[in-house]
Amino acid sequence: MPGVGSCRIGRVTTILAVANQKGGVAKTTTVASVGAALAELDQKVLLVDLDPQACLTFSLGIDPEDLELSVHHVLTKGVSTAEVVIATDDGVDLLPATIELARAEADLLTRTGREHVLKMALEDLPDDAYDWVLLDCPPSLGVLTVAALTAADGVLIPLQCETLSHRGVGQLLDTVHDVRRFTNRRLEVWGVLPTLYDGRTNHARTVLETISETYDLDVVEPPIPKSIRFAEAPAAGRSILATTRNHKGAAAYRDVAAHLLKRGR
Ligand SMILES: Nc1ncnc2c1ncn2[C@@H]1O[C@H](COP(=O)(O)OP(=O)(O)OP(=O)(O)O)[C@@H](O)[C@H]1O
Ligand SMILES: [Mg+2]
Numbered sequence: 001m002p003g004v005g006s007c008r009i010g011r012v013t014t015i016l017a018v019a020n021q022k023g024g025v026a027k028t029t030t031v032a033s034v035g036a037a038l039a040e041l042d043q044k045v046l047l048v049d050l051d052p053q054a055c056l057t058f059s060l061g062i063d064p065e066d067l068e069l070s071v072h073h074v075l076t077k078g079v080s081t082a083e084v085v086i087a088t089d090d091g092v093d094l095l096p097a098t099i100e101l102a103r104a105e106a107d108l109l110t111r112t113g114r115e116h117v118l119k120m121a122l123e124d125l126p127d128d129a130y131d132w133v134l135l136d137c138p139p140s141l142g143v144l145t146v147a148a149l150t151a152a153d154g155v156l157i158p159l160q161c162e163t164l165s166h167r168g169v170g171q172l173l174d175t176v177h178d179v180r181r182f183t184n185r186r187l188e189v190w191g192v193l194p195t196l197y198d199g200r201t202n203h204a205r206t207v208l209e210t211i212s213e214t215y216d217l218d219v220v221e222p223p224i225p226k227s228i229r230f231a232e233a234p235a236a237g238r239s240i241l242a243t244t245r246n247h248k249g250a251a252a253y254r255d256v257a258a259h260l261l262k263r264g265r
Pocket of ligand 1: 022024197
């Protein structure tokens with residue numbers, strides 16, 4: 001059935017990868033904000049930081065330097081996922097990253113079955129643990145992104161609508177195609193999410209229309225407006241939903257979460 005996640009007894013877990021190899025398109029902001037919004041909707045949510053820069057971990061108020069265990073222990077050292085997951089003030093759980101994940105990426109390169117390490121790590125969680133698992137991918141199409149796509153039911157592509165932002169979308173879709181062929185037949189593209197969106201310009205809308213037509217992609221609405229408030233939230237260690245409750249950016253992410261919830265069901 002389209003969009004329905006891995007079936008588990010009593011609860012269905014939907015695993016969504018947030019990916020775009022272009023840097024700075026709001027992947028991490030989207031994972032943190034959609035995660036917090038889903039938690040507000042009484043969903044049990046796990047966020048997974050798959051970027052050695054550990055920006056998601058930082059933005060949730062956790063200093064990677066203070067962590068003894070992180071996602072790289074799960075992916076390469078056989079530590080159980082549940083042992084590493086931590087609760088955050090945003091009402092979501094986090095599988096945190098540290099810079100050691102960069103080494104894990106190198107280690108995985110020579111391992112058989114590397115595409116499946118994350119999938120297996122998530123299967124290791126208790127059956128009814130989460131409704132949603134959101135995967136924050138690094139800005140590359142390397143081992144970690146492929147492992148995320150292999151574990152996922154769907155992929156959401158944040159996209160900043162400016163000239164040349166389409167460059168790389170084709171390459172990402174080629175990777176999705178390969179993953180579907182070789183490691184994960186159920187992977188679906190849930191669409192592009194316009195981020196850092198300046199609705200005052202016709203330009204942003206034209207770029208978005210061109211991309212969605214060229215690649216035949218759904219657009220997940222509403223677009224996330226560009227706002228300085230997004231830059232302030234991570235410093236507070238909370239998502240924008242907690243720092244500025246009635247902000248239009250927070251409202252947009254709440255609407256996106258409601259949209260995803262409908263699709264997930
Ligand atoms: N809607 C927005 N308006 C203004 N700034 C934003 C918005 N969304 C995100 N930002 C800011 O843009 C920068 C990049 O965002 P973010 O780290 O989420 O992108 P990313 O795609 O995860 O980057 P990377 O590819 O490096 O992982 C951050 O400083 C963030 O605070
Ligand atoms: Mg990021």
